[in-house]
Amino acid sequence: MWRRVASLSPMVSSSSTRSLSRYQAAFGLSVGESFSTEISKQEEGSGLRPKEKAPFITFVLGGPGSGKGTQCEKIVETFGLTHLSAGDLLRREIAMHTKNGDMILNLIKDGKIVPSEVTVKLLQKELESSNSSKFLIDGFPRTEENRVAFERIVGADPDVVLFFDCPEEEMVTRVLNRNQGRVDDNITTMKKRLKIFEALNRPVIDYYKNKGKLYTINAVGTVDDIFKQVLPIFTPFEEQLKQSRRVNPKSPLVENSS
Ligand SMILES: Nc1ncnc2c1ncn2[C@@H]1O[C@H](COP(=O)(O)OP(=O)(O)O)[C@@H](O)[C@H]1O
Ligand SMILES: O=c1ccn([C@@H]2O[C@H](COP(=O)(O)OP(=O)(O)O)[C@@H](O)[C@H]2O)c(=O)[nH]1
């Protein structure tokens, strides 16, 4: 199991005491050969730290209704990644009436972003308790603050960032027809969410574009047509993803095990 070694506050503490060895503990060194991201002393900037390996992480970005959740289902079916939807985790807090439930509900109703500390803690818990080493994190990071908090607290960078690029009118139509009984699927909240997406999520998209990690997908078309654009993005990672199937006994794709 991971041990949480980074403080949640301040979010951008540059403490160099954080060790990534918790990944090895969490996922088991026996599967280390399937990990790709090496965080070196140089990248971290300070402190002596041996090279250690992190899990394979994909962030899935896009405006509300751009089809993130729909495409995640297909990616899971094909590649066996573990899907973590930040929105679903937050809605679960509401449904379970946890201490943050009411606060989360009010923010979601208003199309606003839940404090990073809350969302990152929920994601971290899922990452820590999973026996997978390959994750699809859907609908997160929503803001630069989210991104920095994840980096600092979880101590990992994404390997791949998908951005489902969709015109606003299309997103509005889809959301208003989503029919999942969501409190935020109405025109008033949707208008706010689109504004927040442009103001707060765009900088995150630009950040990953500059880092060369962003894959922009034209999110207009049939679900299958869009998935055809997604498939080749994962091709270079195929070997790592196969390894992941082997290490997860619960994966439906274990037929690759030898
Ligand atoms: N390519 C598509 N064309 C038309 N409708 C779609 C497409 N992809 C998803 N949808 C529908 O649009 C709505 C929003 O999709 P969803 O995957 O929930 O988006 P997001 O997670 O980005 O908000 C859902 O009702 C879904 O069935
Ligand atoms: O990291 C996140 C993810 C979601 N949300 C909140 O949850 C809502 C729904 O998010 P979800 O990803 O489920 O919506 P989608 O984009 O899929 O329609 C958002 O508008 C935010 O209010 C948040 O605050 N932080």
Ligand SMILES: [Mg+2]
């Ligand atoms: Mg979604």
